Amino acid sequence: MGNDRAKILIIDDDPDFAETTQLILQSGGYEAIIAKDGKTGLEMVRSEEPDLIILDVMMESMYEGFSVVSTLRGTPEFIDYRDIPILMVSAVKQEYGSRFTLPEGGEDLQGDVYLDKPINSKELLENVARLLEGRT
Numbered sequence: 001m002g003n004d005r006a007k008i009l010i011i012d013d014d015p016d017f018a019e020t021t022q023l024i025l026q027s028g029g030y031e032a033i034i035a036k037d038g039k040t041g042l043e044m045v046r047s048e049e050p051d052l053i054i055l056d057v058m059m060e061s062m063y064e065g066f067s068v069v070s071t072l073r074g075t076p077e078f079i080d081y082r083d084i085p086i087l088m089v090s091a092v093k094q095e096y097g098s099r100f101t102l103p104e105g106g107e108d109l110q111g112d113v114y115l116d117k118p119i120n121s122k123e124l125l126e127n128v129a130r131l132l133e134g135r136t
Contacts, residue, residue: 009050011041057090085131086111
């Protein structure tokens with residue numbers, strides 16, 4: 001196997017969503033690995049060096065996903081990884097009827113693409129392909 005298979009890290013505490021997403025990505029020819037929380041996700045960014053991250057906004061805390069983004073994009077120890085594209089996903093619209101508003105100045109924390117759960121596989125794969133193209 002060459003290095004042409006992009007590696008995608010899914011950071012999500014919902015095992016059903018993570019596994020379904022992993023299967024969709026594998027069917028699209030990607031390698032997909034799962035971290036069940038933000039802390040593990042950040043450790044895996046370093047150990048696995050993924051090409052793209054799919055990140056759930058709400059995990060243990062309401063804003064855990066945003067803190068992962070701010071750590072990745074804003075701290076010196078992750079400087080080598082700050083260009084990894086981030087696709088954010090959230091069920092917040094499903095659960096609360098609308099997306100939450102970001103804190104003032106929080107626009108940078110949104111990642112590169114934001115999709116509402118449930119995500120259809122075609123939309124997911126299209127967005128992943130587009131974000132990865134930007135990296136080549």
